[in-house]
Amino acid sequence: MTAKLKKAELHLHLEAGAPISLVLSQAAKYGADMSPFIRDGAYVWHDFTTFIHCYDAAAALFKTEEDFALLAETYLTEISDAGAVYGELFVSPDHGVSAGLSAQAYIAGISEGMKRAKAKCGIESRMVVIGVRHLGAERVEAAAKFAAGRPDPLITGFNMAGEERFGKVADFTRAFDIARDAGLGITIHAGELAGAQSVRDAVDLVRPARIGHGVRAIEDMDLVRRIADLGIVLEVCPGSNIALKVFPDFESHPLRTFFGMGVKVTLNSDDPPYFDTSLAKEYEIAKTRMGFSDAELNAMTRTALEAAFVDEATRARLLAMI
Ligand SMILES: Nc1ncnc2[nH]cnc12
Numbered sequence: 001m002t003a004k005l006k007k008a009e010l011h012l013h014l015e016a017g018a019p020i021s022l023v024l025s026q027a028a029k030y031g032a033d034m035s036p037f038i039r040d041g042a043y044v045w046h047d048f049t050t051f052i053h054c055y056d057a058a059a060a061l062f063k064t065e066e067d068f069a070l071l072a073e074t075y076l077t078e079i080s081d082a083g084a085v086y087g088e089l090f091v092s093p094d095h096g097v098s099a100g101l102s103a104q105a106y107i108a109g110i111s112e113g114m115k116r117a118k119a120k121c122g123i124e125s126r127m128v129v130i131g132v133r134h135l136g137a138e139r140v141e142a143a144a145k146f147a148a149g150r151p152d153p154l155i156t157g158f159n160m161a162g163e164e165r166f167g168k169v170a171d172f173t174r175a176f177d178i179a180r181d182a183g184l185g186i187t188i189h190a191g192e193l194a195g196a197q198s199v200r201d202a203v204d205l206v207r208p209a210r211i212g213h214g215v216r217a218i219e220d221m222d223l224v225r226r227i228a229d230l231g232i233v234l235e236v237c238p239g240s241n242i243a244l245k246v247f248p249d250f251e252s253h254p255l256r257t258f259f260g261m262g263v264k265v266t267l268n269s270d271d272p273p274y275f276d277t278s279l280a281k282e283y284e285i286a287k288t289r290m291g292f293s294d295a296e297l298n299a300m301t302r303t304a305l306e307a308a309f310v311d312e313a314t315r316a317r318l319l320a321m322i
């Protein structure tokens with residue numbers, strides 16, 4: 001059983017951290033019909049595009065600062081109860097603005113929820129601002145500029161997510177330069193829906209500290225060795241990869257190969273209710289379906305804290321807790 005293990009999460013899209021029960025209560029609050037997207041207590045989607053449609057419909061049900069405070073507090077409390085001492089939240093000002101909030105109010109609501117969760121259960125957390133790739137380079141740059149303005153001290157990183165097959169990494173390098181120059185930690189989704197070339201471009205053009213997924217680097221073993229040598233941390237989300245059919249099953253997932261080759265890897269849930277997973281479940285599956293020992297799982301938690309976008313004093317305090 002991995003329930004007793006200390007955990008940490010670096011890759012979680014906040015709007016997807018809402019349990020379906022919370023999404024349905026938000027739908028009742030705003031009189032929204034979610035039946036096209038949720039049936040028998042589960043999201044209805046069959047590929048990445050329809051998954052993102054469900055994601056956007058659920059995200060639109062969080063409209064006020066208090067809604068986002070509740071969302072952040074709910075998710076962080078859940079993973080704290082599962083043994084997490086730290087969690088990073090991918091936050092998307094574009095989603096907040098399309099739900100009718102200013103980007104500042106969106107962030108303020110989430111920040112309040114993070115503070116409530118810390119006061120209640122001690123969990124430390126930070127925000128990583130997302131630029132949505134399929135909205136285009138201009139919108140990703142706008143997200144980077146917003147994050148670079150450091151509107152909240154709990155924002156410590158920048159990332160790009162969305163449709164990985166849209167455009168080329170080269171179209172987005174200016175956004176990452178803006179974020180990096182502002183001292184933000186850099187991660188990028190790559191090697192999930194697109195193959196090894198997408199990961200190679202991310203490594204060469206963005207020079208990230210971390211990569212979201214990165215798992216299709218396995219298509220090029222020289223690239224895997226390069227990632228290991230560079231010490232780039234992979235935010236691996238096995239449940240997400242199986243649900244989105246990046247790999248057919250957990251037994252064929254390359255996490256064990258990466259770990260064995262010295263690639264720094266961490267465990268994450270990405271969009272838990274969409275993929276029938278949770279941070280707790282990812283640790284349990286890594287043990288029961290992928291053969292990782294408690295010591296190896298603890299090593300992944302340590303890697304996550306060593307790669308966390310936090311100040312060194314906070315990092316030292318977190319590392320002392322595991
Ligand atoms: N798994 C994923 N890949 C890319 N963008 C996302 N946004 C939310 N989940 C995502």
Ligand SMILES: [Zn+2]
Binds near residue numbers: 011161189212270
């Ligand atoms: Zn993701």
